[in-house]
Amino acid sequence: MRVSSPVSTRSRKGTRRRRPAEEAQRAILDAAEQRLLAAGPDALRLQDVAADVGVSHPAILHHFGSREGLMQAVTARALATLEADLVRRLADPTDDVDGAALLDRVFETLGDRGHARLVAWLVLTGLGDVPPAAGVRVVRAVADLVHARRIAAGRATKADFEDSLFTIMLAATALFGDAIVGPQVRASAGLAQDRDADQRFRLWLAELLIHHLDRESPAEAHARGKKARALRTVRR
Amino acid sequence: MRVSSPVSTRSRKGTRRRRPAEEAQRAILDAAEQRLLAAGPDALRLQDVAADVGVSHPAILHHFGSREGLMQAVTARALATLEADLVRRLADPTDDVDGAALLDRVFETLGDRGHARLVAWLVLTGLGDVPPAAGVRVVRAVADLVHARRIAAGRATKADFEDSLFTIMLAATALFGDAIVGPQVRASAGLAQDRDADQRFRLWLAELLIHHLDRESPAEAHARGKKARALRTVRR
DNA sequence: TCGTTTACTTACAATGCTGTAAGTAGCAGG
DNA sequence: CCTGCTACTTACAGCATTGTAAGTAAACGA
Numbered sequence: 001m002r003v004s005s006p007v008s009t010r011s012r013k014g015t016r017r018r019r020p021a022e023e024a025q026r027a028i029l030d031a032a033e034q035r036l037l038a039a040g041p042d043a044l045r046l047q048d049v050a051a052d053v054g055v056s057h058p059a060i061l062h063h064f065g066s067r068e069g070l071m072q073a074v075t076a077r078a079l080a081t082l083e084a085d086l087v088r089r090l091a092d093p094t095d096d097v098d099g100a101a102l103l104d105r106v107f108e109t110l111g112d113r114g115h116a117r118l119v120a121w122l123v124l125t126g127l128g129d130v131p132p133a134a135g136v137r138v139v140r141a142v143a144d145l146v147h148a149r150r151i152a153a154g155r156a157t158k159a160d161f162e163d164s165l166f167t168i169m170l171a172a173t174a175l176f177g178d179a180i181v182g183p184q185v186r187a188s189a190g191l192a193q194d195r196d197a198d199q200r201f202r203l204w205l206a207e208l209l210i211h212h213l214d215r216e217s218p219a220e221a222h223a224r225g226k227k228a229r230a231l232r233t234v235r236r
Numbered sequence: 237m238r239v240s241s242p243v244s245t246r247s248r249k250g251t252r253r254r255r256p257a258e259e260a261q262r263a264i265l266d267a268a269e270q271r272l273l274a275a276g277p278d279a280l281r282l283q284d285v286a287a288d289v290g291v292s293h294p295a296i297l298h299h300f301g302s303r304e305g306l307m308q309a310v311t312a313r314a315l316a317t318l319e320a321d322l323v324r325r326l327a328d329p330t331d332d333v334d335g336a337a338l339l340d341r342v343f344e345t346l347g348d349r350g351h352a353r354l355v356a357w358l359v360l361t362g363l364g365d366v367p368p369a370a371g372v373r374v375v376r377a378v379a380d381l382v383h384a385r386r387i388a389a390g391r392a393t394k395a396d397f398e399d400s401l402f403t404i405m406l407a408a409t410a411l412f413g414d415a416i417v418g419p420q421v422r423a424s425a426g427l428a429q430d431r432d433a434d435q436r437f438r439l440w441l442a443e444l445l446i447h448h449l450d451r452e453s454p455a456e457a458h459a460r461g462k463k464a465r466a467l468r469t470v471r472r
Numbered sequence: 473t474c475g476t477t478t479a480c481t482t483a484c485a486a487t488g489c490t491g492t493a494a495g496t497a498g499c500a501g502g
Numbered sequence: 503c504c505t506g507c508t509a510c511t512t513a514c515a516g517c518a519t520t521g522t523a524a525g526t527a528a529a530c531g532a
Contacts, residue, residue, distance in 0.1 A: 177413030
């Protein structure tokens with residue numbers, strides 16, 4: 001029952017590629033990740049990935065068992081490399097004091113390869129909960145680092161830790177938001193045609209965050225803010 | 237994600253409901269929006285929506301022509317109501333000077349009904365580009381409002397407009413990011429079990445933004461920030 | 473050279489979804 | 503009461519997609 005059905009442009013009749021399993025799986029994961037970033041998890045079709053790699057779709061099932069198995073494999077690999085990239089960039093000691101440059105690195109890491117998009121996909125589809133040990137404590141680690149530097153500079157006390165933590169959380173949240181809806185927000189702000197608007201905005205954000213971290217004791221500022229807010233909302 | 241609740245609120249055999257077209261379409265759009273928010277555009281099945289409403293799936297095709305027609309209708313309605321909610325809340329004159337309350341309203345409007353999730357879905361699936369006149373200039377409008385207030389308070393000049401604009405953009409971006417990856421970021425910060433952590437964070441963010449808008453001339457602060465960065469670690 | 477393993481193939485089964493065809497029935501106006 | 507309109511129904515066609523069955527050939531060691 002072989003015969004006729006020269007399925008595709010690949011391999012003329014008789015020649016059959018047989019890659020080592022590891023290499024084939026890597027190729028499949030690459031193609032799948034590409035498709036995932038482009039169109040989302042639900043749009044991932046085995047036949048498409050197979051066509052990209054140049055094999056038939058049961059070959060993928062041979063390697064990964066099922067579509068779900070492929071999904072888990074590709075997300076696991078993507079999240080692992082994302083985390084590795086992040087910690088590598090954050091631990092890079094080339095310029096360990098320039099907060100703006102550090103922020104820029106995180107920006108790049110998240111936005112460049114579409115990592116933020118992928119994570120957003122996973123979170124929205126609920127797959128983000130599956131590997132709960134994925135992006136473990138990255139925010140916390142960075143906050144610890146920053147807060148220690150703040151204390152060393154005499155700009156904060158241990159009690160202000162949450163302020164440092166929230167600052168890093170804001171950075172992370174804004175980075176994700178920017179990676180996903182950045183163009184739309186810029187359009188809504190009337191900055192669409194401005195090519196370097198996104199860079200200006202990121203720079204502005206970095207300055208804001210650094211200024212916040214460098215300013216006088218957050219505890220006092222916090223109290224001041226609370227007092228002002230309380231006075232403003234007396235009427236309710 | 238396959239749910240297809242067999243709700244079957246349909247009347248007993250023989251009796252057939254016949255609603256006016258407008259009412260039926262509204263019910264269908266409600267159910268479709270619900271499913272969209274829950275599981276994303278690709279997971280929207282006509283039969284599921286039909287089951288939710290209590291009709292057969294060709295009834296939906298009768299009203300909306302095709303699945304794509306339903307998608308367009310529900311997204312158009314959702315974006316329209318989102319924009320309407322936003323401008324209504326922003327234009328509400330009950331307390332027109334309290335920036336924190338205003339920000340809170342936007343927070344609620346975006347996060348409460350899952351609007352941010354929906355918009356994220358649309359942007360990620362590329363459907364966000366289809367209706368380009370959707371969220372037109374909301375950010376710009378808010379920025380105009382805020383900047384005018386700033387000038388009136390003697391806290392800024394016309395030249396500082398971009399600072400106001402970026403502040404609003406940051407708010408919008410962070411709001412979206414929080415609505416999407418908020419829980420994950422909080423978990424990564426080690427705040428998972430803290431129930432009101434999100435509210436504390438939002439309050440903190442509101443204070444940060446308001447403090448930024450209320451502080452002395454942004455132009456000077458901007459220059460100072462640049463200078464400080466140039467000098468690396470100079471504390472003024 | 474033979475034999476085993478396994479990366480891969482073709483063919484097909486099974487399922488689920490969108491969309492169509494044709495008919496039914498509720499509600500309006502005469 | 504009758505008649506037209508149309509909001510709906512059931513049945514089915516068509517198609518895409520995942521997964522299975524069985525077989526083939528490439529690499530590798532004896």
